[in-house]
Structures are given as structure tokens and as C-alpha cells.
Amino acid sequence: MTRDDLAGSVVVVARDLIGCTIRHGDTAGTIVETEAYHESEPASHAYVGRTARSVTLFGRPGTAYVYFSYGMHALLNVVCEREGVGAAVLIRALEPIDGIGVMRERRGLVRDEDLCSGPGKLTQALGIGLELNKTDLFDGPIRLGPPAGPRPEVLVGTRIGITKAPELLWRFAAAGSRHISRPWPPGAREALEAA
DNA sequence: CATGGGATTGACT
DNA sequence: GTCAATCCCATGC
Incomplete structure (x- = not known):
């Protein structure tokens, strides 16, 4: 997963990020769930154009967009598409790889499948806060890495928690993962490609 | 300057 | 299943 890859269609990138890794400090996990957001549709923060908050989304692909949600959670996005286009992939869930002990301390939990099974949970587990907004995912404190093993089969469904x-x-997940944020809704389609 | 919504989570009925 | 917590930000007056 190179910066050039991220410059492509945000929906394709969202699917292709399944299986890649996110690392921050001693903690790391495999991406098992993502959602795509694009300036052309109203659920995206970029829909209203460039504002103090959304300006990050229009920046260089491979930039981290971290924003504050519901007064208590930091949510991590990977900025995509070419510079000047507002688009990003929301990282919704990870399967923990490294630093599970630290994650348990930060989350106050024991079960591995609860540590990073949600966009707000994984930022807490990895210690990712708003101060990391606009940092670079290839040359910064948070690192985006390539898939460690074979690509999993990817499920496709509708996005969660939005009204628009x-x-x-535009929601993607690793088939069969026990670390996703919410059970896959009945009737959701299954992606054919694993690539 | 005041207001209201929101890409969530955890606790509770 | 429902609902409150909590605050940044976009919008409107």
C-alpha cells in the first residue's frame, strides 16, 4: 500500500486497506473493517467544502485525519485520492497484533476482540489522539503498513451510524473476523475478490 | 455570539 | 432494544 495507491478511488482503497496494518508506538493491529467517505456525498465532512476541520481531507494522500466525535472519541481516517479532492477511509476496527497488554490497560478490558472493535475503541487502544491529526502515515508517529499475510476475503455492506x-x-470487512465493530447485517453482499 | 447535530460507546431496561 | 455523556464544529441570527 503505497502513497500512490492511496491517491486512487477512495472506495477501492477502503477495500484494499483490509489486511493492512496500523502501528503506533508499541501497539499495532491488522485492519479488519473500513468505510469510505468522499466529498461528493453528504455523510463526508468534506461535503461542505474546505473548513477549518475538513481542510485535512483535501490534503496529501497518506495523511492522518483524526477528528473528535460525540464529545469523547477520536476517530482515525486515512486521507485518499489526489490532493485537492476531499476523501478519506475511516478505520473502524483492528485485530490486535502487538502491545495487547498496553491496549488492555488503556481500555480496561481483557477480551482481545473488544480492544479495537470500533473506531473509537481502536484509537483509545493505540493511544491515538487529536494531536496526531495531519501527521503523515508513512513518515510520522502512526504507520500504515502492508498486509502481513494473504489478503482475506472482503465483505461489502452499508455504512454504520450515519443518516445521510x-x-x-461503502463499508468493508474481513470475512469471518471476530474483531469487527458490529455484526454484519443480514442481506449484506459478499465481495468476490480477495486479490 | 447561540444553537444543535454527530463517521460512538457503554450502561441500562 | 433505548439512552445519556460530552464537546467540537458548522450554521444561522
Whole structure:
């Protein structure tokens, strides 16, 4: 997963990020769930154009967009598409790889499948806060890495927790993972490619 | 300057 | 299943 890869279509990138890794300090995990957001649809923060918050989304692909949600959670996104286009992939869940002990301390939990099974949970587990907004994912404190093993089969479904453009099939997850944020809804389609 | 919504989570019925 | 916590940010007056 190179910076050039991230410059492509945000929906394709969201699917291709499944299986890649995120590392911060001694903690790391495999991406098992993502969602795509693009300036052309109203659920995206970039839909309203460039504002103090959304300006990050229009920046260089491979930049981290970290924003504050519901007064208590930092959510991590990977900025995608070419510079000037507002688009990003929300990282919704990880399967823990390294630093599980630290994650348990930060989360106050024991079960591995609860440590990073949500966009707010994984930032807490990895110690990712708003101060990391606009940092570079190839040359910064948070590192995006290539898949460690073979690509998993990828499921496709509709995005979670939004009220606008709910029909888009822009949510992706590793098939069979026990570390995703919410059970896959009945009737969701299954992606054919694993590549 | 005041207001209201939100890409969530955890606790509770 | 429902709901409150909590605060940044976008919008409107």
C-alpha cells in the first residue's frame, strides 16, 4: 500500500486497506473493517467544502485525519485520492497484533476482540489522539503498513451510524473476523475478490 | 455570539 | 432494544 495507491478511488482503497496494518508506538493491529467517505456525498465532512476541520481531507494522500466525535472519541481516517479532492477511509476496527497488554490497560478490558472493535475503541487502544491529526502515515508517529499475510476475503455492506447517504455500499470487512465493530447485517453482499 | 447535530460507546431496561 | 455523556464544529441570527 503505497502513497500512490492511496491517491486512487477512495472506495477501492477502503477495500484494499483490509489486511493492512496500523502501528503506533508499541501497539499495532491488522485492519479488519473500513468505510469510505468522499466529498461528493453528504455523510463526508468534506461535503461542505474546505473548513477549518475538513481542510485535512483535501490534503496529501497518506495523511492522518483524526477528528473528535460525540464529545469523547477520536476517530482515525486515512486521507485518499489526489490532493485537492476531499476523501478519506475511516478505520473502524483492528485485530490486535502487538502491545495487547498496553491496549488492555488503556481500555480496561481483557477480551482481545473488544480492544479495537470500533473506531473509537481502536484509537483509545493505540493511544491515538487529536494531536496526531495531519501527521503523515508513512513518515510520522502512526504507520500504515502492508498486509502481513494473504489478503482475506472482503465483505461489502452499508455504512454504520450515519443518516445521510445510508444506501452506499461503502463499508468493508474481513470475512469471518471476530474483531469487527458490529455484526454484519443480514442481506449484506459478499465481495468476490480477495486479490 | 447561540444553537444543535454527530463517521460512538457503554450502561441500562 | 433505548439512552445519556460530552464537546467540537458548522450554521444561522
